[in-house]
Amino acid sequence: MQELIECKNISKTYGKKPALKNVSFSLPLRGVFALIGRNGAGKTTLIKILSTLLEPTSGTAEIGKINIVKNPAEIRKSIAVLSQEAKAVNWLTPRQQIFIYLLYRGMGINEAKMKTEEVIKTFKIGKNADIVNSRLSGGIKRKVLIAMVISTGSKILFLDEPTIGLDPIAREELWYILRRLKKTHFIFLTTHYLNEAEALADNIGIFDEGRLVQIGTLQELRKNINYQYSIYVQESRISLKSLKRYGKVVKGIDNKLQLLVDQKNADLLSKRFIQQKIRFSINPISLEDIFYYFTKKQILEESYE
Amino acid sequence: MSNIFSKIYASVLVTAVYAMKNYPTMVISSLLTPFSLLIFVILISKGALLDIAIIGAILSTMISSGIVLQIDLSHLKNDFKMQDMIVSSPTSAFIYIFGMSISELVYNLPTFAILISLAVFFVHIPLVPILTIILVMCMSFAFSTSLGFLISTFSSDMMQSWTFSGILTILLTTISPIYYPITYIPLPFRYVAYLSPTTYAAEIAQNALGSLKLPLSTLIINWIVLIALSAIILVIAIKKNRWREK
Structure with missing residues (x-):
């Protein structure tokens, strides 16, 4: 045993x-x-x-x-x-x-x-x-x-x-x-x-x-987490409000937003960002993302709150 | 057995052998304290207190071991967190403190070598009083190191440790007549000296030297106080020390 x-x-x-x-x-x-x-x-x-x-x-x-x-x-x-x-x-x-x-x-x-x-x-x-x-x-x-x-x-x-x-x-x-x-x-x-x-x-x-x-x-x-991808968007045209409905925003700092999304919204947002020529990166969620998710911590600059 | 020896040897290496090997000035520093007072008392008394002062210096070194032990243990515990590593190892509190106490004796070996040589030349007494003095010194050493260990487990930083050290120095070596007979202290203040357990040890040693004539009843009381205090402090140190935090 x-x-x-x-x-x-x-x-x-x-x-x-x-x-x-x-x-x-x-x-x-x-x-x-x-x-x-x-x-x-x-x-x-x-x-x-x-x-x-x-x-x-x-x-x-x-x-x-x-x-x-x-x-x-x-x-x-x-x-x-x-x-x-x-x-x-x-x-x-x-x-x-x-x-x-x-x-x-x-x-x-x-x-x-x-x-x-x-x-x-x-x-x-x-x-x-x-x-x-x-x-x-x-x-x-x-x-x-x-x-x-x-x-x-x-x-x-x-x-x-x-x-x-x-x-x-x-x-x-x-x-x-x-x-x-x-x-x-x-x-x-x-x-x-x-x-x-x-x-x-x-x-x-x-x-x-x-x-x-x-x-x-x-x-x-x-x-154990509902999201599979982490998206970084570096674009001042994108507002926090417009992203919230797609997933969980964990960071908003220096004009850079990070949100956790599921497979479906990852596809949707990727297509949208490509169409709008918005710089972004997408990765499978990391331990850091999981950590932020489970400790319910958000890093948001005042301008985003 | 070799297991226990290794653990005691480790303590001797940490605070005595390696400390002196890596920082040789520590040897000079360890010699200065007992000799400065010894020379001072001999000069002031024009040599009349030579034997008491030499025995007093040895006794003082034994007692100071407890004070230094308290500082060493606090330093290792609070600044290096070494005690944490020892607590979580197979070394018990008793073996650790025993090893560290022995290390204080080893650290003072150069001092003892000189003082004992002086005693051989200048203090001439029969065997029984010598044994009595050795016994008193062992009791004082056990008492001061137990007290030093107990206090060190309660100190949380070096500032606290220095404060405890100051109080212990006054209690154990300043107010007690170690280098001279208690009769040299004016009467109303003499009673203050009895607040210090080392006064009883000093009186027994001075009686054995023949420089103080104590009635048998006083001698017995002195022994009882010394043994009882040593036992009480030892028991408290074993029971109440903060080896494993609560």
């Missing part, structure tokens, strides 16, 4: 302020689960609860049949966590940082040394490995922390916004590593980069104001 990660009605309040509201889901413990949402949506709170850093106010969760609320010590043997706000310790070098973390994980000295060297090689941080972290760039320090978490060999990884501060090449390199890892690991990641979730995730969760509003594969999320 496939092992699962299961959340059952998890809620969390800070004082009187609710951060999570009855979050429930069940996923196989394999592949990448990406949680997307706006700042303050509750992503970090959920990751903190699942990685045993924080107790929920109510509800429970199990990872591979281990109740993480009642028995956190048991699950800690199998997980490794990169917090969103984690920083490389200033006075350590990357080699020292990775080595000490592996010791904290309970590895013997020789094994920790070996794993440290392996991960330094995998992440190509050899030339910076003996420079104190305080002298390294933010991106390299972030890379060191990711390397440190992955070097543990834990089969369940919680990565809270892991690629913040990484340059595009470093991000691609990490994606490559995560794609390889996801065949044998479960990676729970939160991200603000929707292309990252699209590129890596087997399952995606959309979080909004403490609620999990959607969960599923990208294809499943696409099916």
Whole structure:
């Protein structure tokens, strides 16, 4: 039987302020689960609860049949966590940082040394490995922390916004590593980069104001939305009002309107724009479109409102 | 067992070995505090308080370990979020704090080496008082590090941590007569010194040195206070620390 990660009605309040509201889901413990949402949506709170850093106010969760609320010590043997706000310790070098973390994980000295060297090689941080972290760039320090978490060999990884501060090449390199890892690991990641979730995730969760509003594969999320296409129109002759009846307008900024439409209206509008020689582009809906749809967010300049 | 050793060794590396290796000026800084007061007391007393001051400096270094531990733990917890990574790992709060406490001793090894050499030359007492002094020092160390850990789990940023550190310094090392006998403090103010648990430790050590003659009843009370306070703080630190956030 496939092992699962299961959340059952998890809620969390800070004082009187609710951060999570009855979050429930069940996923196989394999592949990448990406949680997307706006700042303050509750992503970090959920990751903190699942990685045993924080107790929920109510509800429970199990990872591979281990109740993480009642028995956190048991699950800690199998997980490794990169917090969103984690920083490389200033006075350590990357080699020292990775080595000490592996010791904290309970590895013997020789094994920790070996794993440290392996991960330094995998992440190509050899030339910076003996420079104190305080002298390294933010991106390299972030890379060191990711390397440190992955070097543990834990089969369940919680990565809270892991690629913040990484340059595009470093991000691609990490994606490559995560794609390889996801065949044998479960990676729970939160991200603000929707292309990252699209590129890596087997399952995606959309979080909004403490609620999990959607969960599923990208294809499943696409099916749950009434629109199949996203149209961008860059033309001052087109008014927001005239487009509203064709679909859902999600953006109106810099004379550029974006609306989500179904197959029929996509055909209709395409023909109309071609006839009227209006510049437009049409694409199948992306995760970004789905995100805007489910979080019911519109970006509209005052002139459009 | 090697598993536990690895975890303790990790703490020793983080705040002692690697810190001193990468920033050697930290060694000089660790030496300055106990020696500045030691020299000051010896000069003022024209050498009369030499033995008390040397033992006081060792005791003070042990107690200061708890204060420094509080700052180190807060720094690692709040600024680097390292404690989050440890909490979610197989390392328990007890092993972490034990390792970090040992690391404070390792960090102070150069200081201890010099102070113990001075003690060998200038403090001549029989074996039993030496053992008593060692025991008092161990109790003071356990007390101050437990207190340091407890407080660090409640601090949310470095400003708070520095404030706690200031209060602890006054409570544990300033108002208590560590470098000189309590009789040097004028009477109405002497009672204030008893607010500090380290005063009881200092009195027991000074009694063992022979520079203070305490009645047996006072000596017993001092031991009871020291043991009880250490036990209470240790229990509170274990039960009430904020290892896993609520």
